[in-house]
Amino acid sequence: MRIFTKSFSRTLKKLQQSFLTENIQNKKMLDIYIKYAEGNVSEEELENANEQLKEILKSLGLGILIVLPFSPVTLPYIFSKAKELNIDLIPNWYKSLSNDNDRLE
Numbered sequence: 001m002r003i004f005t006k007s008f009s010r011t012l013k014k015l016q017q018s019f020l021t022e023n024i025q026n027k028k029m030l031d032i033y034i035k036y037a038e039g040n041v042s043e044e045e046l047e048n049a050n051e052q053l054k055e056i057l058k059s060l061g062l063g064i065l066i067v068l069p070f071s072p073v074t075l076p077y078i079f080s081k082a083k084e085l086n087i088d089l090i091p092n093w094y095k096s097l098s099n100d101n102d103r104l105e
Helices: 002-038 043-067 071-084
Strands: none
16 A cells, blocks of 8 residues: 555656646746747747647647547547557656556556
């Protein structure tokens, strides 16, 4: 039970850190888009903001997929097709949570 508690606690800390990092990146993205509207942004900054927007859309898409009816049946199919077509559906914040040493046995 102790191993589970330590692992769970470690995973929650990683999740909290991921959300904090994501929040900071979202603020930067919004600042860049405001600067873009004013006409004071570099091409590199705009690319970074667009990448962050893609991550947000991945998170939203994943959330929508999870709440759909029959998602336990359709999700494996969707993810296998996405992998086949080299489409990345999983947000980076979630990927950073899953490490081999975080798996429960």
